[in-house]
Amino acid sequence: xxxxxxxxxxxxxxxxxxxxxxxxxxxxxxxxxxxxxxxxxxxxxxxxxxxxxxxxxxxxxxxxxxxxxxxxxxxxxxxxxxxxxxxxxxxxxxxxxxxxxxxxxxxxxxxxxxxxxxxxxxxxxxxxxxxxxxxxxxxxxxxxxxxxxxxxxxxxxxxxxxxxxxxxxxxxxxxxxxxxxxxxxxxxxxxxxxxxxxxxxxxxxxxxxxxxxxxxxxxxxxxxxxxxxxxxxxxxxxxxxxxxxxxxxxxxxxxxxxxxxxxxxxxxxxxxxxxxxxxxxxxxxxxxxxxxxxxxxxxxxxxxxxxxxxxxxxxxxxxxxxxxxxxxxxxxxxxxxxxxxxxxxxxxxxxxxxxxxxxxxxxxxxxxxxxxxxxxxxxxxxxxxxxxxxxxxxxxxxxxxxxxxxxxxxxxxxxxxxxxxxxxxxxxxxxxxxxxxxxxxxxxxxxxxxxxxxxxxxxxxxxxxxxxxxxxxxxxxxxxxxxxxxxxxxxxxxxxxxxxxxxxxxxxxxxxxxxxxxxxxxxxxxxxxxxxxxxxxxxxxxxxxxxxxxxxxxxxxxxxxxxxxxxxxxxxxxxxxxxxxxxxxxxxxxxxxxxxxxxxxxxxxxxxxxxxxxxxxxxxxxxxxxxxxxxxxxxxxxxxxxxxxxxxxxxxxxxxxxxxxxxxxxxxxxxxx
Numbered sequence: 001x002x003x004x005x006x007x008x009x010x011x012x013x014x015x016x017x018x019x020x021x022x023x024x025x026x027x028x029x030x031x032x033x034x035x036x037x038x039x040x041x042x043x044x045x046x047x048x049x050x051x052x053x054x055x056x057x058x059x060x061x062x063x064x065x066x067x068x069x070x071x072x073x074x075x076x077x078x079x080x081x082x083x084x085x086x087x088x089x090x091x092x093x094x095x096x097x098x099x100x101x102x103x104x105x106x107x108x109x110x111x112x113x114x115x116x117x118x119x120x121x122x123x124x125x126x127x128x129x130x131x132x133x134x135x136x137x138x139x140x141x142x143x144x145x146x147x148x149x150x151x152x153x154x155x156x157x158x159x160x161x162x163x164x165x166x167x168x169x170x171x172x173x174x175x176x177x178x179x180x181x182x183x184x185x186x187x188x189x190x191x192x193x194x195x196x197x198x199x200x201x202x203x204x205x206x207x208x209x210x211x212x213x214x215x216x217x218x219x220x221x222x223x224x225x226x227x228x229x230x231x232x233x234x235x236x237x238x239x240x241x242x243x244x245x246x247x248x249x250x251x252x253x254x255x256x257x258x259x260x261x262x263x264x265x266x267x268x269x270x271x272x273x274x275x276x277x278x279x280x281x282x283x284x285x286x287x288x289x290x291x292x293x294x295x296x297x298x299x300x301x302x303x304x305x306x307x308x309x310x311x312x313x314x315x316x317x318x319x320x321x322x323x324x325x326x327x328x329x330x331x332x333x334x335x336x337x338x339x340x341x342x343x344x345x346x347x348x349x350x351x352x353x354x355x356x357x358x359x360x361x362x363x364x365x366x367x368x369x370x371x372x373x374x375x376x377x378x379x380x381x382x383x384x385x386x387x388x389x390x391x392x393x394x395x396x397x398x399x400x401x402x403x404x405x406x407x408x409x410x411x412x413x414x415x416x417x418x419x420x421x422x423x424x425x426x427x428x429x430x431x432x433x434x435x436x437x438x439x440x441x442x443x444x445x446x447x448x449x450x451x452x453x454x455x456x457x458x459x460x461x462x463x464x465x466x467x468x469x470x471x472x473x474x475x476x477x478x479x480x481x482x483x484x485x486x487x488x489x490x491x492x493x494x495x496x497x498x499x500x501x502x503x504x505x506x507x508x509x510x511x512x513x514x515x516x517x518x519x520x521x522x523x524x525x526x527x528x529x530x531x532x533x534x535x536x537x538x539x540x541x542x543x544x545x546x547x548x549x550x551x552x553x554x555x556x557x558x559x560x561x562x563x564x565x566x567x568x569x570x571x572x573x574x575x576x577x578x579x580x581x582x583x584x585x586x587x588x589x590x591x592x593x594x595x596x597x598x599x600x601x602x603x604x605x606x607x608x609x610x611x612x613x614x615x616x617x618x619x620x621x622x623x624x625x626x627x628x629x630x631x632x633x634x635x636x637x638x639x640x641x642x643x644x645x646x647x648x649x650x651x652x653x654x655x656x657x658x659x660x661x662x663x664x665x666x667x668x669x670x671x672x673x
Contacts, residue, residue: 028358031304035356038228042171043218051173055180059160062184066152066193071145072655075108077480078459080196083132084147086122087196088112091133094390095397096120110142119398123430127328127387128198135196148196154204155193159184161207162543168214169510169547170554178639179550183543185646188456188484190653192539195459195480202329203540206336209322210517210543213340216315217347224355227308231356306363307352316344316375323376324383331431332524332540337380339520343513344372350509385423392419399426445535447525451493451545455671456483457536460655473659480655482536483672487642488549495548498555511551517544553635558628 076084081104088107089097098120099107106114131150139146163180167173183189192200323340326333348368352360391397403410403421410421445455460480464471469478496518499511521541525533538545624632651658652666667673 028304031356031358033356034354035228036232038225038355040222040225043221044225045171047167047176048173051167051176054173054177055160055163058163058177058180058184059156062159062180063152063156065184066156066190069654070148070152070194071143073460073462073478074144076104076147078195078197078457080147082122083129083198084136084196085112085115086120087129087132088136088141089115089120089133090126090129090390091137094394095126095400096122096129107141110140112141119396119400121398121429123433124198124330125328125384125387126390127325128201128330130387130390131201132196148194151196151200152193155189155200158189158200158204158207158543161204161211162546165207165211165214165543166547166550168211168218169513170551172554175550175554175557178553179546181639182485182488182546182549182642185642186485186488186542186546187646187649187653188453188482188536188539189542190646191459191480191482192536194654195482197536198329199536199539202326202333203543205322205326205329206333206517206521206540207543209319209326209336209340212315212319212322213344214513216313216319216344217351219313219315220310220348220351223310224307224351228355231304304356305358306366307355307357307360309367313372313375316372317379320376320379321383324380325387327380327384328387332521332537335524336520337377339516341373341376343516344376345369347509347513348372388423392423399423399429402426443534444532446529447522447533450522450525450535450538450541451489451496453484453486453489453535453538454669455535456481457534458482463660464657469657471657471659473661475660476657477660477663478655478657479652479663481652481672482539483649483652484538484542485642485645485649486668487638487645488546491549491552491638492545495545495552498552499548502551502555511548514544514547514551517541518548553638556631557635558631560624560628 085099085103085107086096089095096119098116098118100114100116103114106112131154132147135146135148135150137146139149159180162183163176166179167176170176189200192203319340323333323337326336345364345368348364349360352363357363391400394400399422400419401422402425403418408421410418413420443455443457445457449455458479458481460478462478464476464478466472466474466476469476496515499515502508503511503515518541521544522538525537649666650656652663
């Protein structure tokens, strides 16, 4: 190579290359140590059997509360005037038809025949209305119970689903039940489960997609753990023997020792690392018979650098379908698609880094990015378009014939695609309506106040005089107000702050993914400061608020020091130990499960005889400190306070007729009126 005036000096170039090799070897060595200690962690634990009936009991109680007097009031309230009637129209005709003025009176009386034959312009996708229409068709249009039946069932099912999500995140059966219970007694979730709006259906699909992402992470972590274990087990000294001549042929400085190469890989690292970082002409000059061995080493080097291929990952496919269904209810599901897609990318990088891939970012781009994208985004879009099948198959829905009535490039499309430009134009007009909606409304609110329920939405209010509707006071009120449980939402800002701090300081991924859920359901609305928006949109972020509060409670709950935790051994996957824990034991960190146990702990717990049983019994009755008792008592008091607050606000959640003074006492903030 000819040296020119513009090129660096040979000595500087050699030093720079040597420094790059050293850095690569250090990176490879650190990755090797991570591989040796990587394990499935919390993802390998199994739920205790008692958790499932406990969650079913909590869900059953939530169902009973939500179905009780579900038909009251026997009239359309708040935005039910749109979605219930549209649900009836979509289920019977495939698209939304228009209604005459004062159609609510006829519909309340059980006479939907006043519906007109002309199409109606609506700005929300049809899936949620299809589900509402199914309940109407099941019970009849004259039964207000049927109007709200579907959303009540969906809201009830999300209680159980959140409990399972909490188990996946915290690996504590006790706090899984806590999360499910808090959702069951949250006022906003309760009111939305009893009112036929679209938002709780949107919440259900967003939460379901979040659950599928957790299932994907569990599968990915177990596969990476198996790869790390096999990579560590297959490491052998022979690789060092093969690489030794290579390192010996490397040039050395004049003053260096003949026995020590400054670029030599430390002996504590697996031997393959020397092959992945050594670059000499020896391998290039290898005889042809070594080609197969060289290709195997190249594949092994690629696996060490980028990590393994993760297979089909069907849960991403399921998450894409769920997010497509969420967008089929409301367009705000698109925010969840974007944020959860970013979450998958970052979590893949984090998992590959923890598993010991030398270049986790490159590994994500090479191994995961393209397959994950096609399993998530296109699937979500196809699912979303499928939600419009009723509109597509109709002939006289709104804008259905726009492409036929207007000339343009779409005339070149085949006849079976004539709906595509019409649907695109429909979406353009609907988007223009959404971003331009700025009319004043008495219950409009700003996203800054959502986390503290600053301006909850009143769905229903009637005032009665003495003697009317059982009123025993001079003046009575009957109200349905979508205000969250004050205990849960009072702790919500602090819980979000705690999640942020713990994520930064402890690098715990659990608060990070909870914050990702909040980012998907809350942060996008800050871009619409001038638009007419309402606090009841926060129903989509309620599960993540509950998860944040639950995570904060797990930190307060604490763990018994010295390992004296539990007596119930929970068997985990092969290669893990039986971890003694019960609901009294706090949740473990995602990567700390096997770190707190090891070969010594495994051997100690594997010792047979009465001694082990005696220690188990001793752990069962281990005394806890006064400070830990106080912490757990405070958690219990928070849960009791949440239940009492729900009972106190029950009348304004269900529309009971109560004295005006009793209603006024429950308006704790002047902005709640």
